Amino acid sequence: MSTDRAETAARLRELLETEGDSVKANTAVFNRGRYDSVAELDDYEELKDRAREIKEDAIERLPELIDELTESVEENGGHVYLASDAAAANRYIEEVCLEAGAETLVKSKSMTSEEIEVNDHLEQAGIDVTETDLAEFVLQIANEEPSHIVAPAIHKSREEIARLIETVFDPDDPPETAEELTMFAREHLLEKVKAADVGMTGANFLVAESGTMMLVTSEGNARKSAVAPDTHVALAGVEKIVPRFEDLAPFVELIGRSGTGQDLTSYVSLLTPPVESPAVDFDSPDVPGFGGSDAEREFHLVLLDNGRMAMREDSDLQETLYCIRCAACSNTCANFQHVGGHAFGGETYSGGIATGWEAGVHGLDSAAEFNDLCTGCSRCVPACPVKIDIPWINEVVRDRINHGTGGEFDFLVDGLVPDAEEGGPDLQKRLFGNYGTLARLGSATAPVSNWVGSLPPARLAMERLFGVDRRRPLPKFQRETLVDWFEGRGGPRVSAVDAEREAVFYADAYTNYVDVGRGKATVRTLEALGVHVRVPAVPESGRAPLSQGMLATADEAASAVYGTLAEHVDSGRDIVVVEPSDLAMFRSDYEHLLPERSFDRLAENSYEILEYVYGLLENGAGEERLRAGQDRVAYHSHCQQRTLGLEGYTEAVLERLGYDVLTSEVECCGMAGSFGYKRQYYDLAVDVGHDLVDQFERPGERDRVVLTSGTSCTDQLDDLMAREPIHPIELIAPE
Amino acid sequence: MATTHTMGAFERSLAALDVGFSRTDPDGFEAALSDTITEPAVGARLGFEGLALPESVTLDPSPRELEEAVTGVTAASFAVAEYGSLILPSTPDGSEIVSVFCDHHVAVLAESDLVLDVPTAFARLSEEVGEARASAIVATGPSATADMGELVRGAHGPKTVDVLLVEGL
Numbered sequence: 001m002s003t004d005r006a007e008t009a010a011r012l013r014e015l016l017e018t019e020g021d022s023v024k025a026n027t028a029v030f031n032r033g034r035y036d037s038v039a040e041l042d043d044y045e046e047l048k049d050r051a052r053e054i055k056e057d058a059i060e061r062l063p064e065l066i067d068e069l070t071e072s073v074e075e076n077g078g079h080v081y082l083a084s085d086a087a088a089a090n091r092y093i094e095e096v097c098l099e100a101g102a103e104t105l106v107k108s109k110s111m112t113s114e115e116i117e118v119n120d121h122l123e124q125a126g127i128d129v130t131e132t133d134l135a136e137f138v139l140q141i142a143n144e145e146p147s148h149i150v151a152p153a154i155h156k157s158r159e160e161i162a163r164l165i166e167t168v169f170d171p172d173d174p175p176e177t178a179e180e181l182t183m184f185a186r187e188h189l190l191e192k193v194k195a196a197d198v199g200m201t202g203a204n205f206l207v208a209e210s211g212t213m214m215l216v217t218s219e220g221n222a223r224k225s226a227v228a229p230d231t232h233v234a235l236a237g238v239e240k241i242v243p244r245f246e247d248l249a250p251f252v253e254l255i256g257r258s259g260t261g262q263d264l265t266s267y268v269s270l271l272t273p274p275v276e277s278p279a280v281d282f283d284s285p286d287v288p289g290f291g292g293s294d295a296e297r298e299f300h301l302v303l304l305d306n307g308r309m310a311m312r313e314d315s316d317l318q319e320t321l322y323c324i325r326c327a328a329c330s331n332t333c334a335n336f337q338h339v340g341g342h343a344f345g346g347e348t349y350s351g352g353i354a355t356g357w358e359a360g361v362h363g364l365d366s367a368a369e370f371n372d373l374c375t376g377c378s379r380c381v382p383a384c385p386v387k388i389d390i391p392w393i394n395e396v397v398r399d400r401i402n403h404g405t406g407g408e409f410d411f412l413v414d415g416l417v418p419d420a421e422e423g424g425p426d427l428q429k430r431l432f433g434n435y436g437t438l439a440r441l442g443s444a445t446a447p448v449s450n451w452v453g454s455l456p457p458a459r460l461a462m463e464r465l466f467g468v469d470r471r472r473p474l475p476k477f478q479r480e481t482l483v484d485w486f487e488g489r490g491g492p493r494v495s496a497v498d499a500e501r502e503a504v505f506y507a508d509a510y511t512n513y514v515d516v517g518r519g520k521a522t523v524r525t526l527e528a529l530g531v532h533v534r535v536p537a538v539p540e541s542g543r544a545p546l547s548q549g550m551l552a553t554a555d556e557a558a559s560a561v562y563g564t565l566a567e568h569v570d571s572g573r574d575i576v577v578v579e580p581s582d583l584a585m586f587r588s589d590y591e592h593l594l595p596e597r598s599f600d601r602l603a604e605n606s607y608e609i610l611e612y613v614y615g616l617l618e619n620g621a622g623e624e625r626l627r628a629g630q631d632r633v634a635y636h637s638h639c640q641q642r643t644l645g646l647e648g649y650t651e652a653v654l655e656r657l658g659y660d661v662l663t664s665e666v667e668c669c670g671m672a673g674s675f676g677y678k679r680q681y682y683d684l685a686v687d688v689g690h691d692l693v694d695q696f697e698r699p700g701e702r703d704r705v706v707l708t709s710g711t712s713c714t715d716q717l718d719d720l721m722a723r724e725p726i727h728p729i730e731l732i733a734p735e
Numbered sequence: 736m737a738t739t740h741t742m743g744a745f746e747r748s749l750a751a752l753d754v755g756f757s758r759t760d761p762d763g764f765e766a767a768l769s770d771t772i773t774e775p776a777v778g779a780r781l782g783f784e785g786l787a788l789p790e791s792v793t794l795d796p797s798p799r800e801l802e803e804a805v806t807g808v809t810a811a812s813f814a815v816a817e818y819g820s821l822i823l824p825s826t827p828d829g830s831e832i833v834s835v836f837c838d839h840h841v842a843v844l845a846e847s848d849l850v851l852d853v854p855t856a857f858a859r860l861s862e863e864v865g866e867a868r869a870s871a872i873v874a875t876g877p878s879a880t881a882d883m884g885e886l887v888r889g890a891h892g893p894k895t896v897d898v899l900l901v902e903g904l
Binding site: 072212244252268271273277286290 | 796
């Protein structure tokens, strides 16, 4: 296990050095483009809702839609083959080629064709296959795998491509600029298109009622591949079917914007094959009418199952089938931005949703290769045009991976940790999944626990056994917990009778045992604003085990928390939370762990602390009771807090009190709960963290007070910057 | 007839895409087209009554003529103003082929075939492509790629596109 972690760490370091810069530069352009492009849509949310509805309905009715599509394509004069797996699809495509007497085939980009590895299969059958998408062409001559599902050569710089072309083709005048490289490839590939006997494409969408396929492209190679040869083979997963032609409309507006930040890609092909365009017979170069070919057009649609119909029956993986492969979840993901799809991907697919795809089509082993790179930061959730809960899919698959492999030292932790996992998760996951218990023990034995925890032999043992990186400072546990402090001061200082509102402040494990200061500041602030505050002991939210894929433990935690808080909610008390990752449990993740009514009640009555303060001020609470100031501050809002759309409240309160606020521009700080503690991910977490540090360390910004709302962001910035971050509530709390 | 609002949106979209735009009427069509094309040129029949391509544009080209042509002239079925998109139909005389193989594509658009937005365009596409079981390309700007390190126009399709709008049609 320890060796595996060292290998993973070394592999990630290598990719950070070799491919990281290129991937980061490109994904940053796509991600920024997405924000700008969707901001132009007045009806962005409605379009996403509509897209989601269409996909839900289509997957629900998939068997009948397959029949309807088959009928439509056959009426149009084409053929449909439903391939149960990759081998069946490859066999069929080979037969089509053989019957057409084909020696050469040109392809446009298709991830589904990567999934079945059709190129290898056809080449073994003696057919010359050429990728005509420029990026795929580069990968084909480099003999490499895609590192991104939309821009597959995103990891290669222009200089690398120029060297590759020079080595492979040895041209008289080697192309160097992007323009020259593009023209070189265009000319080379045009000859391949002219010689091709068969053209093969994928399909982004298929319309059951008409047999129309939609292809979203930019270069024009798919247009040429589909139309120039007289035989066209289209390969698509069964999940690409939508019922009606008009269902394509929201996707046309969403797919380019979500993926590469383009309002519309250059070409959206709406083909109802066989098409009416004549095939071009380049073997008769001087015959008018495109060579005068009288061959009848042939069209074959290969619909691929390969695990998809089983995913449809799997309530947790089913959502994966809604994916339109736009790559928004890759571009928005901080870890992906730094290492790309060669690390953050399995056999075929990469990025956040790839865990679902790989688990469904290739199996858990392929998903296990990269699943832990999803930290659950949730920034992909608002980016996804079909609103897939991508972190949840990752957590479910992590849970399945955990239980598919037996931990070797389980007996060591079984007695120590109270989780509900039987066998399964490795020691590292069980350690971090039981953070609450460890924090309680650490606090009860502080300061001894802190001294022991800082000793080199202890750190070495923790690194070897649990994979806790020696370089990462550990949390400093406080002997007096927040709950004890609150009881010790005599409980609430604003009586319920005098109070405008009553609130229960949720003492999360970190606030209760480690950062007690932000808890005290919360209590002081709320009381200054006239709120009757209680700080009861409440169980851990389950965030820690959920992030480790320990679903049974997270589920027990959710029930226990709800059991403790339900009476308060029923008594009209608001639940106020300072830790955003715990609030996100109450407002979002519990949807999967609690009955709907329980989830709704807790979600509707839970507030982030600055969201709550904002509401109190708006309702007339005196802001003069808070600490105003002209300080310049640099604020980094926790990733899950931003996904809930709550960062604006903190900014608004700070500005109202006179502070000058600079807000961070990164998706995530890189620490992501326990991720940055783990030996195999420490370097990546630090690399991601430096994006944020760089922004806050720019000349002219170094005097700003650093504010962070999340525990892991606080730890990360504390480790990477000289300035010690505080929670915004600590800045504005009265003395 | 396109409203001023729709026309303005169309012109702004085309400008943002670096697509050339000029207007003419049926009488001035031949001269305006000759100004726009670079020979050798190939084309597909436009299908607008009273509007024919000049002799300098070769119809039903051979593969060699197709490859050697600089400009390809075809009709657009209609256009979407908000996006600057042209709907290019697949036809038996090779309209779609001409529009993708040449370095320079000139799309001829009747003024009455300009619609404002995607919902309106989809209503029309549903009928002309979906119900008719036909094929068309929604083309927005020139062919483009960023695969070689930066944005380049003319990856496989046209490097430049011009729209010639015919008023009163």
